[in-house]
Amino acid sequence: MDHRLVSAIEKALGWNGAQLLGKEFARGTIPDTDLCLRLLTPTNLLDTMMRRSLAIPQLRFFKAGKELHPDAFLTDAVTRRGQSTSMANMDRVGRLIKDGCTIVLDSFDTFDPTMEAACRALQWWAHELVQVNTYLTTHDAAGFNLHWDDHDVLILQLSGDKSWEVRGASREVPMYRDSEANRTPSEELVWSGTMSPGDVMHIPRGYWHQATRTDRGAGHSLHITFGFVNRTGVD
Numbered sequence: 595m596d597h598r599l600v601s602a603i604e605k606a607l608g609w610n611g612a613q614l615l616g617k618e619f620a621r622g623t624i625p626d627t628d629l630c631l632r633l634l635t636p637t638n639l640l641d642t643m644m645r646r647s648l649a650i651p652q653l654r655f656f657k658a659g660k661e662l663h664p665d666a667f668l669t670d671a672v673t674r675r676g677q678s679t680s681m682a683n684m685d686r687v688g689r690l691i692k693d694g695c696t697i698v699l700d701s702f703d704t705f706d707p708t709m710e711a712a713c714r715a716l717q718w719w720a721h722e723l724v725q726v727n728t729y730l731t732t733h734d735a736a737g738f739n740l741h742w743d744d745h746d747v748l749i750l751q752l753s754g755d756k757s758w759e760v761r762g763a764s765r766e767v768p769m770y771r772d773s774e775a776n777r778t779p780s781e782e783l784v785w786s787g788t789m790s791p792g793d794v795m796h797i798p799r800g801y802w803h804q805a806t807r808t809d810r811g812a813g814h815s816l817h818i819t820f821g822f823v824n825r826t827g828v829d
Contacts, residue, residue: 597715606794612720616746620796627792630752649680656696659736694733723823740804746822751789754815760784763800
């Protein structure tokens with residue numbers, strides 16, 4: 595399947611197909627950065643939040659590195675027939691954005707047709723299951739602490755800047771539920787630096803990483819993360 599995003603990612607990483615997915619760290623910049631604005635903007639993300647029924651854990655907010663209680667950003671909208679629906683409280687959301695926070699909206703492809711098409715194209719390309727999560731950070735808010743994922747990811751910076759640190763794996767192909775907890779970060783520094791609009795990064799499963807804007811001051815960062823989940827016999 596031909597798709598502009600897939601072609602742009604291949605050119606940015608110097609790949610020809612998905613054979614190197616999960617094999618090694620890679621980073622580059624897509625040739626056409628205007629594609630970022632076509633995929634998603636902060637305004638479009640907030641508009642989706644305002645119009646959809648969302649709840650924990652699909653929508654999460656973090657401030658000062660800690661996850662906020664749902665009451666800080668969600669409210670129950672009650673219809674005249676007494677039906678209650680969980681919705682984002684945009685007044686509260688606006689105050690959190692102004693103060694500095696990180697907004698995480700998982701499985702954005704279930705809401706947005708552009709992201710759905712992108713995930714479908716990447717699934718044909720990689721022959722694996724794909725979903726996309728969105729991360730909007732404002733001002734100097736911190737992101738997640740140093741952590742690893744149990745799947746391969748492709749990260750695309752859409753707008754703003756964010757500082758990243760990537761370390762090697764401390765265990766080969768770790769699992770979410772494993773025989774032993776994987777809690778000791780690797781000392782191997784693979785890459786650290788700034789992701790700017792159009793930058794693409796591939797982080798293999800098990801690599802430790804973290805992102806933050808604590809050194810950035812005013813402004814924002816919006817990036818999307820495509821997660822490639824290896825199929826199993828259940829799938």
